[in-house]
Amino acid sequence: MFDFRAVALEVLETEISALTQLDQYIDDSFSQACELMFANESGKVVVMGMGKSGHIGKKIAATLASTGTSAFFVHPGEAAHGDLGMIKPADIVLAISNSGESSEILSLFPVLKRLNIKIISMTGKPNSNMAKLADIHLQVSVPKEACPLALAPTSSTTATLVMGDALAVALMQARGFTAEDFALSHPGGALGRKLLLKLSDIMHSGELLPLVSPTTLIRDALLEISQKGLGMTAVIDEQQNLMGIFTDGDLRRILDKRVDIHSTEIGEVMTVNPTIAKPSMLAAEGLNLMQDKSINGLILCDGTKVVGALNMHDLLKAGVV
CATH class of the missing domain: 3.40.50.10490 (Glucose-6-phosphate isomerase like protein; domain 1)
Structure with a gap:
């Protein structure tokens, strides 16, 4: 042979x-x-x-x-x-x-x-x-x-x-x-996406943004979470300022405590002072922030006003992960 x-x-x-x-x-x-x-x-x-x-x-x-x-x-x-x-x-x-x-x-x-x-x-x-x-x-x-x-x-x-x-x-x-210069000539490549893509490019906004008021009942907040498909919802006041966040993880915790989702308002069980990001942040930076905080979603704010949201799946689809 x-x-x-x-x-x-x-x-x-x-x-x-x-x-x-x-x-x-x-x-x-x-x-x-x-x-x-x-x-x-x-x-x-x-x-x-x-x-x-x-x-x-x-x-x-x-x-x-x-x-x-x-x-x-x-x-x-x-x-x-x-x-x-x-x-x-x-x-x-x-x-x-x-x-x-x-x-x-x-x-x-x-x-x-x-x-x-x-x-x-x-x-x-x-x-x-x-x-x-x-x-x-x-x-x-x-x-x-x-x-x-x-x-x-x-x-x-x-x-x-x-x-x-x-x-x-x-x-x-x-x-x-620099690597940033390289990315400018490779916008379609993985490096280009990591160095050029911003959170604002892939965030959910407008009607796709999950939002509820603090007086919303948990059961109704769950409907909002389900319809928007991000596994979370932002809790806002009348001026759309962020008051807190409620996630799938929060739901599991309150169910363990046998909280009545039909009579309890979301403001009583929401997570206050959640991790947030700015829309201008690079998607790669957003990924690092989520990994550091061990979270699967981010609320994006312009100052204190909620303007967008995304989760890990959005970063995967964009090729950042």
């Missing part, structure tokens, strides 16, 4: 070995490339690559863009047929090719030079045409490919990807890029 695991382990060993030698290329050229991209506030980084280098280039462009460096990918073949118009003089081109001899990219160099566009090349061959013609060259040479035929790009694409990550993270830290 063929030993698939042995081959896989050999691939890992080969690629890890290639990466351990990559640090020698984090040199002055790397610093110059970072400084050039960091100082370029009016333009973008345009990443190019053919074949497998193109796939890696797309990922590098995406990583740059999501970590504070404006970037996008342009296919060299399409650039030669009109997409070159997407590149402006203020932009910087990051051209990727392991051989450094990609004809599709090299054919664009004269036009890029004429537009005075700075070019950073990333190749495995320091004596290649792309390396010589670029303003800055980043070397990503590897001892050998993990492919036994030395044909499929494997170690070389991994090294290129890591070099791209190194550029992106170095620029990210130089810009003081």
Whole structure:
């Protein structure tokens, strides 16, 4: 039986070995490339690559863009047929090719030079045409490919990807890029929801808000709780100021005490001074507050007036938990 695991382990060993030698290329050229991209506030980084280098280039462009460096990918073949118009003089081109001899990219160099566009090349061959013609060259040479035929790009694409990550993270830290900045470019992701979503975005309000007066009988308050489906109700005065809260947990406790729900007013058994939050609070902060207080719901107040309510299920639906 063929030993698939042995081959896989050999691939890992080969690629890890290639990466351990990559640090020698984090040199002055790397610093110059970072400084050039960091100082370029009016333009973008345009990443190019053919074949497998193109796939890696797309990922590098995406990583740059999501970590504070404006970037996008342009296919060299399409650039030669009109997409070159997407590149402006203020932009910087990051051209990727392991051989450094990609004809599709090299054919664009004269036009890029004429537009005075700075070019950073990333190749495995320091004596290649792309390396010589670029303003800055980043070397990503590897001892050998993990492919036994030395044909499929494997170690070389991994090294290129890591070099791209190194550029992106170095620029990210130089810009003081924060988790909040990251969330702004990832509003649909879990981090974006945690850092951008506010309690006001998911709270129940208006007719969906469970509210009763302190003179409401417990049985009628239970009907309000059941209809609004939050497992609780706020108890308010005539000006909608919060007086207390009554929850499913409170119901269990008064039943244990054999309180008559048909004759007792909610104001006699409500919890006064409950934990509340402001609608402007981040949903993630609201979650932390509920966990700290071991509660399943929150009343939201603007000053002393009740404006909303939510429970743990709302946070689950919003993807905050």
